[in-house]
Amino acid sequence: MRAPIVAVYSLKGGVGKTTLAVNLAWAAAALSGRRTLLWDLDGQAAATWLLGHDAGGEQAEAAIRKELDPAKLVVPTAVAGLELLPADASLRDLDVIFRDLDKKKRLARMAETLSDRRDLIVIDCPPGLTDTTEQVLRAADLVIVPVIPSPLAQRALAAVAEHVKGRKAFDAPLLPVFSMVDRRRSLHRDAIAAQPDWPVIPMASAFEAMSDRRAPLGTFAGRRTPGVQAVAQVWNRVEQALVKWWPE
Ligand SMILES: Nc1ncnc2c1ncn2[C@@H]1O[C@H](COP(=O)(O)OP(=O)(O)OP(=O)(O)O)[C@@H](O)[C@H]1O
Ligand SMILES: [Mg+2]
Secondary structure, three states, X not given: OOOOEEEEOOOOOOOXXXXXHHHHHHHHHHHHOXXXXXXXXXXXXXXXXXXXXXXXXOOHHHHHOOOOOHHHHOEEOOOOOEEEEOOOHHHHHHHHHHHHHOOOOHHHHHXXXXXXXXXXXXXXXXXXXXXXXXXXXXXXXXXXEEEOOOHHHHHHXXXXXXXXXXXXXXXXXXXXXXXXXXXXXXXXXXXXHHOOOOOEEEOOHHHHHHHHHXXXXXXXXXXXXXXXXXXXXXXXXXXXXXXXXXXX
C-alpha cells in the first residue's frame, strides 16, 4: 500500500506553509516514529534549506519528467526517520513542466514509487492555483491549508474550497490551520472564535529562528514551548485524520 500524502498548500504565498510542512514532518518522525519523507515541490527550495540541505544541480525537474528515479534524489536529514526529496531551481517552471507532460496523475504515480518503506509523505507546495496544484490535489489524502486570520487569507481558503467542491478527483479533506496568530489582536481572536475547531500556530520568533538554525523547531526548542506544543497539536489532528492508514 502506498504511504498517505499530506500536502501543505495554500493559494496565498507567505502564510507559513513551508514552516508548517517542515515541523509536521519532524513531528511525524520524532514524536510518532513514522518514517517520513518531506517532498519539497517549490523551486524556492525553502524546505530543503530549512532541513539543512544545500540544493545543488538541476535534477528535480528530471525526476518529474521521469528521466531520473526520484528515489535516487532522496537524502537523509539530521532528524532520525525523516528524509528529504529536495527541490532545486529546476522546479521554477514546474507548472509549465506539468502542463507540457499532460499526465494528470504523474505526481500521484511518483508518490507510489516513493512509498516503499515509508509511512508518510509530506509535500511542501508552492503557492497558487496552477497545474502543480491540480497534481497535488489529485494525489493528496489530506490537504493542510495555513490561514493567517485575515479576510484575504480566508477568501483564499474559500476559493480553494470552491475549486475542489464536487470534483471527484479532489476528494481529500481540507484541514485549515490558523497560522501566525497574535492573540493580542482582536481580529485574530475574533477569527479564532468563529472557527474554534481549527488548530492554531502562534506567531513566534522561534519559528523564524528555524532559518538560522536550518532545523525543525522541535530540534532546538523544548517540547513545552508554545511553538512546539502547537506543532504537536496540529500533528495530532493529522494523525487522527490518517488513522485508517495506520491501523494499530
Ligand atoms: N508561526 C510563525 N511565527 C513567526 N514567523 C513565522 C511563522 N510561520 C512562518 N513564519 C515566517 O514567515 C515567513 C514565511 O513563512 P513560510 O516560508 O513558511 O511561508 P510559505 O507559505 O511557505 O511562503 P511561500 O508562499 O513563499 O512558499 C518566513 O520568514 C517564516 O520564518
Ligand atoms: Mg513555502
